[in-house]
Amino acid sequence: MKSNQYLSVQSLSKYLKYKFDKDPYLQRVFLKGELSNVKQHSNGHIYFSVKDDSAVINAVMFRSFADKIDFKPEEGQNVLLSGNVSLYTGRSQYQILVKEMEIDGIGQLFLKLEENKKLLREKGYFSSSHKKSIPFYPKHIAIISSKTSAAIKDMITTLSRRYPLVKVTLLNTYVQGELSKDSVISNLKRADSLDADTVLLARGGGSIEDLWTFNELDVALTVFNMKTPIITGVGHETDITLVDYVSDLRAPTPTAAAEQAVPNSRDLLIKIRELKEQAEYILNNGLSKKRKNLESLSSYYKFKNPNLLYSEETDRLNEYTMMLENKMKESLVLYRHNLSQRMTGLNYNSPLPEIKNKQLELKRLVDSLNRSTKQQLKLGADRLNKNIQVLESVSPGQILKRGYSYTTYQGSIVSNAKELQKGNQLEITFDSGSVKAEVIEVTKDGEK
Known part of the structure; x- marks a missing residue:
């Protein structure tokens, strides 16, 4: 090619x-x-x-x-x-x-489930500290499930077989479909008000879409907020839904949830028989020991002659009495000695001599203060009298007594003839009395 x-x-x-x-x-x-x-x-x-x-x-x-x-x-x-x-x-x-x-649709559900799990985990809702203990001997159990499911028949059969004493209340619930979410939440709240000991939330297996109601966030929060202990048994052993994480106990299947909710009556009967045998053994063994002890005491020589018991106890009482009296005497001697030493110490350290010395010192200081006060008062009185004499010597009254007088015009003292004019009315004051006068003539520096 x-x-x-x-x-x-x-x-x-x-x-x-x-x-x-x-x-x-x-x-x-x-x-x-x-x-x-x-x-x-x-x-x-x-x-x-x-x-x-x-x-x-x-x-x-x-x-x-x-x-x-x-x-x-x-x-x-x-x-x-x-x-x-x-x-x-x-x-x-x-x-x-x-x-x-x-x-993909299923993938979206798994993604949503992971988001819900992360949200509740971060809030601590999965912590064991929130888990309530399941009663070991329940009197009343409420079951939330569909009455037509095969799972409910197995659960009731299991409860009746294992513990026929328990009362069972079935709350018929939609566990799949559009109505299931509201139905489950409503019956969870109703079960919480029934005064039941335990609540079982259960349904049989299915696809993730069938079980999705139990992965709803609102359903999980309702389970978490339950006051009554709750066991979840949803789907098969490999199915773990959101409610399983927040419930108080998760069972792998509905039947297993019923088994974990009650004890096995057969095991209880076996335990009762064991306890009965143990109690009988303890009782018989105790009676045997008490019987031997009684026989031993009944042959005791003092019980055959009760006076020996009285005599021995009397001697013991006298001995204890003497010991008590001697102890009291020794204690009194010791207390008196201690008291004498303390009194001697108190007398040696008594403040009375110091108080007397201080009282004498105080009296001396008071006397000195009184003398000093009197002396100061006398000196002050003398200075006062001298000052009075000086004041009296320059007093206007004393000057008037020596023949002087003072003249006022319209209430003001006249000290200079220049201040007056002919015809002014004057008042002249003497040591005793005053007179009215009229200016007839004014002489200023030798001039009229």
């Missing part, structure tokens, strides 16, 4: 890519499968594979589309995706260019 009939690898790859890109059935494909080999590139692109039980296809989701999804793709997630199939010419491998991706 001629060489020009051969294609290069690149040419074939481009041709195949052209065929992929032009095929209308590959422009918009819808797939569901499980994510595998998920790699988040630093540029924002996501590279992964989508697989099912029989096949695997490579996929890529560019950043412009990856930024629009509301979850983080992770290994093992079941997803629904859409995009177009294309060929990567560099390796001649076909892949799907994903434009939309969302969690």
Whole structure:
């Protein structure tokens, strides 16, 4: 064949890519499968594979589309995706260019369950400190389940067989479907008001969709807030729902929940027989010991002659009396000696001599103070008399007595003739009495 009939690898790859890109059935494909080999590139692109039980296809989701999804793709997630199939010419491998991706229905339920678990775990609702103890001998048990389920028949049979003394109240409940959430919450609250010892919340196995009511956050919170101890038995042993984490005790199945709620009457009967035999043994053994002790005491010589007992006790009483009297005498002597020493010490350290000395010193100081006070009073009186004499010597009254007088004009003292005029009415005051006068003539510095 001629060489020009051969294609290069690149040419074939481009041709195949052209065929992929032009095929209308590959422009918009819808797939569901499980994510595998998920790699988040630093540029924002996501590279992964989508697989099912029989096949695997490579996929890529560019950043412009990856930024629009509301979850983080992770290994093992079941997803629904859409995009177009294309060929990567560099390796001649076909892949799907994903434009939309969302969690598959069941995967969304698992994601929601994980979110609810994380919320309650962070609030501490899973802590054992919140767990109430289950009564060992319940008198009344309330069962929340469907009356038509096979599980309820097994539970009632188990309770009747293991502990027929217990009273059982069945609260018929929708455990699946649209009405189940409100039905379960309503009957949980009702069971909490029945004064029951234990509540059993149970239903048989099923898919995650069938059991979803028991993963509802409102249902789990109602279980957590129950005042009555509650045992959950939902689904099969591998099914663990949200209510199992917040209940006081989780049983793997409804029948196991009934078994854990009551003791086994057969075990109780065996235990009662064992306790009866143990009590009989202890009683017989105790009686035997008491009987031997009684026989030993009955042969005691003092019991045959009771006076010996009285005599011995009388002697012991006299001995104790003498010991007590001697002890009291010794104590009194010791107390008197201690008292004498303390009195001597008190007399030696008595404050009376010091008090007398202080009293004498006080009397001396008082006498000195009195003398000093009298002396100061006398000196003060003398100074006062002298000051009075000086004041009296310059007193206007004394001056008037020596023949002087003073003149006033309109109430003011006249000290200079210049202040007066002819005809002014004056008042002249003497040592005894005063006179009215009129200015007839005024002389100023020798002039009229």
